[in-house]
Amino acid sequence: MTDRSNTDPQRMEKIVSLCKRRGFIFQSAELYGGLNGCWDYGPLGAELKKNLKDYWWRKNVRERDDIEGIDGSILTHREVLTASGHIGGFSDPMCDDLLTKARLRADQIEPQDGVVYSYTGAGYPDTEWSVERPYSVLIKPEENQNENNARKIAKQYYGQFLKDKELSPKKISLAGESTEEVKGTTSFNPATGSLVTEPREFNLMFKTQMGASSSEDDPNAVAYLRPETAQTIFVNFKNVLETSRQKLPFGVAQIGKAFRNEINPRNFTFRSREFEQMEIEYFCAPEDGMRLTDEWLEKRLDFYEEIGIPREKLHILDVPDGERAFYSKKTYDIEYEFPFGIQELEGVAYRTDYDLGKHGDHSGKAMDYFDEEKRERFVPHVVEPSAGCDRTVLALICEAYDEEVLTDDKGKEDSRTVLRFTPKMAPIKAAILPLLKKSEDQTRIAKEIQKSLQPFINVFYDESGAVGRRYRRQDEAGTPFCLTVDFDTLGESGDELKNTVTIRHRDSMEQERVAIDDLLVWLLKKIQ
């Protein structure tokens, strides 16, 4: 599936359904009809997400001497976002063509000259119907357009309001026609000549008021929910540098929530209004930026491989000139083949010294770094691997989802739904099952095993129904191992098998025997 438009909505629907059925992901405030673009993680989803975050933190913070972690506040000072350019520069003015409803970037409409034909409303002969609503059309005489074009378009526009579909818009009578010559107008869609709506600002940041008694119109009380975790890192650059005694190159990592008022949340949790990021800002000397960007790309690809997302399902988009943010010299998007299309999981961007430079200028506090060896002073450059945590969780689920057709001894077909998580990501590492519930010895031993493993890994005890059914239930939860306490465990087949259990493997459904005393080490090895 390398075609971007290749999608599988049915597969996605099954995944969404499984997520709810098994308690991975629920819609937020479902009880009250749902909250647009917000999702809640259930018991299994919370474990899965935590495993991902823990592993990311372990690989990028704990196991590296050159990266420090922080956990910044979500509420953000407005000056931080003024300096970063989020307030002011980045909200796009949008307007809609009143006739075709096409959405246009207001700042991208070329100024046009021509004659504006304006109307105050319209009516329909021999009926009660009429509408009073101003509307205009731009006519360009040099394109051989005339008043007939204007009237035709206006009739189509007013025709939208006709309730009776039998009536032809062509017979509409226009009211109050007037004309005016204009130069350099941007109020009309160049493609149709139709009037567009007034430009509206789409500011995608969540605004709030600081202080319990602050007045709603007090500009000094305005704060924002951060639209990205990155800015918290930039504004703490000096603090971390001084307290950690790091030297360039070094990075600051953070996992945390960010908020964007997405115009159109879509594709399950993929585009949410509240989401979690896993970001590193890796500070370096200017001459190392390009090389480190490539190195980080490789490291991040390795990471995805380790959590069970194969390299061949990932696509690297080398974002071309003109499509990158203006301050970025190089950006790679790491994309995954979701069932709804190829979509971005992570961006690895070389942001130059833009961010620290901006905060230096805006705050008036120097952000430069003195390299003692080279006796040089400069503003550090930064490489940013910025991963979407919820998107990666979704990718893990999509990648793990599998339906398998099994044929039993009698040739009867049967299908099995399995989430093939890699063991270190699996929400439940092992299920502990007494073969028979009515065997008191089996349930007692199984519960003892549960108690002994619980402090170290997430395990699940289940004694209900036939063991085969319990195995299948764990397959849908993605549990890689089932530990079954049986009659051999009790010593019925002799001392050799006494105090051992059956370990049933999720993917192959094969079994092996392991001594109870060895279980913890056996499992820890498998889940790293």
Next chain:
RNA sequence: GCGGGUGUAGCUCAGUGGUAGAGCGCGACCUUGCCAAGGUCGAUGUCGACGGUUCGAAUCCGUUCACCCGCUCCA
């Protein structure tokens, strides 16, 4: 934001103006010596929400919320 579709049990869905349904799942008990669907019993729910029409609305109308698809957008 526009256009199209959908919304009934945990899940998948039937029910088109007259007492709220099925399969699976779930819980209890029985059965079960290693791969789901054996037996008995049981709970499922403001039919997305609000308003209207009607003697009567899951069903018709309006509004709204949410999800899906296509545009659009995504610093």
